[in-house]
Amino acid sequence: MPPSPGAHHTPGPQYLVAGRYRLKSRIGGGGMGTVWLARDQLLDRDVAVKQVVSTEGLTEDTADNIRRRAMREGRIAAKLSHRNAIAMHDVALDRGEPWLVMEYLPSRSVAQILHATTTLTPTEAAQIGAQVADAMVEAHAAGIVHRDIKPGNILIAEGGRNAGLVKITDFGISRAKDDVSLTQTGVITGTPAYFAPEVARGAEPSEASDVYSLGATIYTMVEGQPPFGVDDNSIALLHKVARARINPMKNAGELEPVLLRLLEPSPTKRPTMAEARDMLASVAAGTRGTREQVLTGLITRPGAGTPVWAQRSGNRSSTTGGHRPVGAATLLPDSPAGDADRASRDIPQTREAHAPTLMSTPQPYSVRQPYPAPQYSTPRPPAYPDQSQGWVRQARDTATSSTALAVSIFVFFAVLAVLVVLLIALWR
Template sequence: MPSDLYLLAGRYRLIERLGQGGAGTVWRAIDEMLDRQVAVKQVRVPEGLGPRERAEFADRAMHEARSAGRLRDPAIVLVHDVVLEGDQPWIIMDLTTGRSLDKVIKERGPLPPEFVAAVGLRVLSALEVAHAHGLLHQDVKPANILLESDGTAMLTDFGIAAPMGGRGDVFGSAGSPGYMAPERLNEQPSGPSADLWSLGASLYTAVEGRAPFERALPAAVAAAVLLHEPPFPARAGRELGGLLMAMLAKDPAARPTASQIRQVLTRLAGAGPASAPARPRRWWLLPAALAAVLALGAGGWYAAATLGGQDTGRYATAPDPCTLLTDAQAAQLVKGTPKRSLTRPGECQWLIREGTLPARSLVVRVWAERPTGDLDGPQVAQRRFASEKSTRAAAEGMGQRQAYGSVRDVTGVGETAIAQNGFKFYINSTESGTADSILLFRTSNLLGEVVWHREDVSAVVAPGDEAADAMADPQTALAAARLVAAALAK
C-alpha cells in the first residue's frame, strides 16, 4: 500500500474518492487497526464561518453523528466512528457494495411499482427507527438509497441527521432542493413528516424515471416545490400514485402517517403487476376525496382524524411564543433591556447585546402535536417528549469541546418537564465558552422549551469535569419556564 495515502486519526487510510455532494465527500478507506474496508465521509464545512462558528459546526456534526451511530436497523448503513481533526469532522461507516438508486434509474429508467414499493418499505423502516430515537435524516433522496445485489435497499448518509425540535440547520440548508420538504426550504420547524415527504419524492422519481419537481435550474426546482403540484405519476398506478401525491402535500398535516404509508406499500409490494388482485381503493387515495381532505385546512390528515373522534388536545395550534412572556418579565430575567424578535415560526428570542456582540439571550419555543391515525394529540406529545428525554440523556458527558450535564426531572412546570445544562468551550480555549440551561416541558398536546444562553462564561473547572453543571444558571431558565407555563394555563 502506498505510504503517501492520507492516514486519518492514525487508523483510517484513505484509498479513493467514491463520491461528492453538498453534504461532503465519501472515501473508500482501510481501517488499519481491524484490517477491513470502510467508508469515510469528510463532512463539508460551510464557507465563510469564523473560528467560533466553525467550532460550533464541528461540535454539532460530531454530536449528531454519534447519535446516528446508535441507530440499528437492517436498512441503515451503520456509523462506526466519528473523528475530529482540527475543526474537520469525519464519519466512518460501513462500506456497502450496493449501487445507488439514482444510478439504477439513470440506467434502467422507470422501475416497476411493486419493486418501488418494496424499496419504500425498507427506507421507511430506517426512518421509523431514526424518528423513534428523536433524529431526522434530512437528506432522503435516490442518491442516498443503496440497492444490494438481491434487490434490498439501505438508507445511508445519516451524517447530517438532526434532532427533532432543534434549531434546524443554522449553518446552511443541508440536502437537495428537489427532495427537501417545503417547510425545510422555508426554514420552518420540521418533523418526521419532512423525511416522509422526501421519501415520497424519491419513490416518485423511481417509478416515473424523473423527479416530481424536475426543472433546469436549482432555484426553479425550489420554487416548484413551494408553489406547484407535481404531475400525477401515471406509471405508478392509481393506488401508489395517489399515495405519492398525498406524501408530497405542501402542508405537513395533510400527509399520511408512517403507519398509513406502510399499509399501502406492504400491499403493493406483496403482489406482482400481472397477478395483483383487484383492491378496494381507500377514500384518501381517490383524487376527489383527497381534494376534500385538503380542503379541511390545517386539516388534511389531522382534521380527518379529528372528525373521527380523536382527542386533539387542548391546543389546536401553538400560541405565539412572543406573547408568553411580557417585556418586563423578560427584562427582569435577562437583567437588561432585551430586543424581542420572532426568530422563526414557533420561536421567540429576547436578546441582550454588549456593543455589537450578543451577550445573553432567552429563547422560548412552543409547538403543538397533532393526532396521527393511531394516537391522539396528547399521546403523540407524550411519545415526542419521551423521545426527546432519551436522546438528550444519551448526550450526557464531555465530547470534544462541548459538555452536557445529566437530564433532571422538574416539577411545577406543565404536566411533565426535564432540564439539562450545556457548556461549550471556545475553539482552542479551556478558559471560557458559552453556557446553556435548557428546560423542556409538556402540557396536553403542546411541548415548550426555554433556553437561557450566555456568551463568554469563564470556566471554573477543567474540561472533562462537571463543566456543564458547574457553569450553568438553571434558575433563570426555570423561572422563565414557570412564567411561560402559567401564561399557557390562562
C-alpha cells in the same frame, strides 16, 4: 515534533487516519467532504471514512461550526441501528479534524440506477420505499428527522449475497428534535426537488416532511422525474414546490393512490412513516407475498431474480451517499464503467437527479427567506441514455455482417465451380 491540531495536510492513499484507519482509495466526494475506502487496522475490516471539509483558511468560528456539525452527524447516525440504514462506527479525530467512520457497502445509489434505467417498476419502487420507511420509522422514534431523503441518499447493494439490499444514508443535515445548538433561522436545507411544500415555504422540516420527501423520491423512481418536474432555476422550483401541484402520474399504476397520500399538501393529513411503510409494503407484496417478505427481502423481480441494475460483475464500487463510485462496472449499456483501482482519479461532485442540494453550511447554495435571486444556475440533468438505440445499432450491424458473409460464401463457390469446369476441360 507532532503536527499541531488543524495543521494543513492533504491525505492520500496509505495515509493512516487517527492511527487506525488506512486509506485505500477515494470513492466519493462533494460539498460536505470526501469519502474514502479504508481498512480498519484494529478490527481488520473495510470501512468508509468521510473526511469533513477542511477548515484550512476559515475563521475559527466557521471552522468550529463545521467540526460541531460533523460531530453532530456522527452522534445522530450512531443513534440509529437498522438493517436498512448505513451504520456509523466511529468519529475519529486526526490533526484536530473530525473523520466519520461508517459501514462500507459496495453499492449504487438509486440516483445512479435511474441515470442508467430512467425508471423502476412500481413493485420495485414500492419495496425500496417500504424498506427506507422502515428504517425511518426507527429514526423518527429516536427523535431524528432526516431532512434530505432523495434518490442519491438511498443505496442498493451490489454483488454477493447482499445484492439488492436497501440502505438509507447521509444524515449530514439531519437533526434530533432536542438539538437546537446549530439552528439557523430562515435557512432552508435539503434538495428542492424533494422538499415538502411547507418546507419550501420556510417551515421547519418534520417527520411529516420526511414522509413527503420519501413520496417524492418514489414518484421519481416510477415516473423518471420529480413530482414538480425539472427547472434550471432553484428559486422557481421552490415556488412550484410551495404551490404543491404535482405533475400527473403516468407509470405509477397501483402505486398511485399511495403516492397521492404521501404527497398530500397538508402535513397534518399525511400518513405517519409507519403507515407509509405498511401501504408501500402492501403494494410491493401484491397477492403473492407478505409484509415481512417485502421488508426483509432483497429487491428482486418476480420470476427473474435480482434486477440487472442490482447485479455486479468485475470491479468493486461503493458509495456512502450521493457520490459516484470510482469505476462502477455495470451490465447496462451507456452507463459509467472503469477500473476501481484508479484511486488517484479526481472525482467531481455528483449531480443529484434534477436539483442541487441546498446546504446550511458555508456553501454557495444556502437560501434564506425571502428567496433572493440565486448567484448560480443548476446544470440540466444529464439525459437518460436511450438503451434501445444501442440495441438497434447492434442489430443493424449484425444484419450487415450476415449479408457480407453470405456474399463472400457465394463468390467462393462460384470461383470454385469455374475452376472445376476448367480442370475438366483440360483433362479431356
